[in-house]
Amino acid sequence: MKYFSRSLIAVSAVALMSAAAAAEAKTFVYCSEASPEGFDPAPYTAGGTFDASAHPIYNRLTEFKKGTTEVEPGLAESWDVSEDGTEYTFHLREGVKWHSNEAFTPSRDFNADDVIFSFERQSDADNPWHQYIPGVTYEYYTSMAMPSLVKSIEKIDDYTVKFTLNQPEAPFLANIAMAFASIVSKEYADTLEAAGRQEDLNNMPIGTGPFTFLAYQKDAVIRYRKNPDYWGTAPKIDDLIFAITPDSAVRLQKLKAGECHLMPYPAPADIESIRADDSLTLDEQPGLNVGYLAYNTTVAPFDNPKVRKALNMAINKEAIVQAVFQGAAEPAKNPIPPTMWSYNDAIQDDPYDPEASKAMLEEEGVTDLSMKIWAMPVQRPYMPNARRTAELMQEDLSKVGVNAEIVSYEWGEYLSKSMEPGRDGAVLLGWTGDNGDPDNFLSVLLSCDSAGDGGANRAFWCNEEFSQLLQDAKVTSDQAERTAIYEQAQEVFKDQAPWFTIAHSTQYVPMSNKVSGFVMSPLGDFTFETVDLAE
């Protein structure tokens, strides 16, 4: 009896839901991973925040072409670059409508004032909107070196804006396609300022994007509605819902139960069962990331490239890919992922050969070596389980007579201690690309500049030749030329072996069979304006 009544409820609920769905709108539910920190993209750095703010709600001057890292026109219809590569003149799209909400109805279309406002509030400490919420900072703007790069931004007329740079910078157009450079409404900001409700810029966002923001229940649900006036191709779904579900097992459960249509970051362990499930589709592509073990190249015996090479040969990469990534990754031989342009596929990876490794170590006079392996305390797509990785390395190293000890710290401490000069041990870490430019990997992680304080070069590896190559590539705007330079840089990297490159994890997106039109982004973004749902 009990069972009967319960199933009756279930049946009637299903009937009700499908009836509602047919009569009403197409509602697409995305089981997102993390709560957005806020809805103004500029102050934040988390990808999950951008998926909830920058992508559905806003646009940028340039955009990444769907499914690629190529730049295409966005709110700027076209642009001219001066001969010396320091002046960018953007011609803005006309007739782009702003969203409206209960407190705000736009009186004008998008124009140059909005562009200037969106950048100036980040760059100018005296701008009243620089600190519109106490403690707000613009980390992405700063870390992409925009303050030192951008000299001035001028309004030529209502639909023309000129950016002047201090030096030529090849990745600039990709930089301003990133979430932090989203264009917000100056008029909305003025309205909020007059009402003394500045913080609503972050709570009740107004943008030009494919979806309008409806409501957010903290840590639970975000609701959007299709923007009927969208300047681009109108979305095919009417309602977009983010159901915030941090646990990957729970997300998968919900997907299987039909409570959502698409989810990010499935646990590698579940991939097989997703493939086996007839009601689900699995999209996959190599992620724009790399996981690595960075030796401290300033400390003996790790300052010897041959020793580093020997250690690299002692570790069974394939075993790590199987046990840690459950096969959902490509073994890495280069510091940049194969989906990135300029990836040098001609490079041969060091073989897994404990015998040769042992011989090489003995040749270099290294015996009875003890070392530390640092294992990150957090999970990242590029490293689903650092502990397990470290354990496998420990086992492998013991076979060539190297005694490895695994250490770990709290995440913040891990990040800072691993950048202390003279650090004892090799560090497990990784990187996910921001804008698809090789410079965003190589310069950030391996150049001489980043080997010091505040950098991210955890091998402390400073190779003159390598750094010079990177510098040359940066001031060259021709992509073919840049490709050649980066390919050469990868050869230097392989020869010197500052890292043991582990893997580029595959990105998986499981979704219901009803979903069509979803395009995976190599940058790891989740966007839904092209998505459709079958009845």
Added chain:
Amino acid sequence: MSDTTVKLSDAAIRRRMLAEFWFYFSQNRGAVVGLVVFTLLVVVALFAPVLAPHGAATQYRDALLLPPVWQEGGNSQFLLGTDAVGRDMLSRLIYGAQYSLFIGIVVVSIALFGGIIIGLVAGFFRGWVDNVIMRVMDLILAFPSLLLALVLVAVLGPGLTNAMIAIAIVYQPHFARLTRAAVMSEMEREYVTAARVAGAGNLRLMFKTILPNCLAPLIVQATLSFSSAVLDSAALGFLGMGAQPPTPEWGTMLAEAREFILRAWWVVTFPGLTILVSVLAINLMGDGLRDALDPKLKRS
């Protein structure tokens, strides 16, 4: 209990009390079952290296996530299956017993020792000493224990040792309160006055005269804390703040296994089940102990 005749020797009294205790304890079937299971657990922990078919950290790379032997695809080499890096579940569970017992013993010892000293001091000296100490104890008790332990571990850094210290600090007020209450009621008894008159010093009074007479409630509380310590350390491990992998601590094993919940039920089920069975055994024993030691309940 105190009405035994003076003529009996100390040893005889002790023997008789023990016999009486065992009589009541053995009356309780559950308690005996608990004792048997607990003894088994101790044996398993002590002889883990002999009993475990494999090493706790030995990885069999060609046997990842094998199911238990009775299920299709199982291997008789790994009775309860293997985990994600090919370690034998059964062996890890067996070694895990060492950790759980160790955690229980260490936590209870620290909490008991600290609590007794603090409680004795507060109950014996009374006045402002008592007031300050008890206020601090109230403060600790105002926080939900797991939350406080979590913050403490975050302060000290995640790890087994720090988790044990944190849990002990959180448990210690219970012992302090119990000791204090017992001391205060014992202080009014004639034998204490007698001892004082006979010229016994403070320390002697505290530890030799009063303490032995308030042991019963402390023992009961200690058993209770033992089982809670096993549970709470597992919870901390589960939240990633307790023992760190690859330690075969049961809660940590559960946390590691969580991602396989839909794919490999055995890596999730067995560690939880062993936690439940051990905690249950200790609690059964605790019930029996209370019944045997608490004269008031004995009557009914």
Added chain:
Amino acid sequence: MVRFILSKLLFLIPTFLGITIIAFGFVRILPGDPVLLMAGERGVSPERHAELSAQLGFDRPLVMQYFEFLGRLFHGDLGNSLVTKKPVLGEFLTLFPATVELGLFAIVLATLIGVPVGVFAAIKRGSWFDQVSMTAALVGFSMPIFWWGLLLIIFFSGILGWTPVSGRISLMYYFPDSTGFMLIDSLTSGQKGAFTSAVSHLILPSVVLATIPLAVIARQTRSAMLEVMGEDYVRTARAKGMPQRRVIGVHALRNAMIPVVTTIGLQIGVLMAGAILTETIFSWPGIGKWMIDSISRRDYPVVQSGLLLIAGMVMLVNLLVDLTYGLINPRIRAS
């Protein structure tokens, strides 16, 4: 009576101050630097680091920071989260109803089942019911609830598909939250099926959360009943030939309830600890999960003020329990 209440309240002040010191102190000696966490794998230059620390007020002496914290506290300002940049109090208030709803539902469940089971077990002492229910209670009391929750999800949501996996209500229903309590909001929204959906989402988490309190309440009720039934007046009433039901209903039950009520009140601490685990497992958007997340993100203001609010709440509930106890039992008031 008024003096009793006043003295209790006065006692709270030093305790509360102590709590502020603990909350502030613990959080400040947490290793790890929120500025570094914000920067992540990218790293942050020393100049920028100093700039950000100054902006967040972390460069001033600790004692000064503490007094600033106290000062703002008296104005009802609990600071802003470092992650979301939003006021902590506001975030607490939006998440608090979810935890209260879960906790209340769980404690009601535990009481409604626990008390009758305990009473019945005491009356039928030694019967199979007594043995089975008390064994079950002990199993519940020994349960690692984080594991229990996972098992229930696998079974009821995964295999049987009876209950939703997580969340508070089906996403098909949308209405503004006026009270924050999903059960109430779903009823007043007038949408068909919303209430049923809210209940079905609440069941598994509250069963998990209720497990330990239920066991404790059942055991406590049973032993309180046994004790009362052994008292002279109950024996007398029974000897005088009063019917069994009346003896139990009038005399035993009422007197046994005093310790039981206390036990129920004291479960709040247990509930909060349980809420941390339950909310983590079921992705329940409450303050337990909020605290866990904030601890791992080193969101100082949130951890600090969250600790304060939770401890203050536990303190208040304990005070209420004390007061009701004093009301029921005048002897306590005198001492």
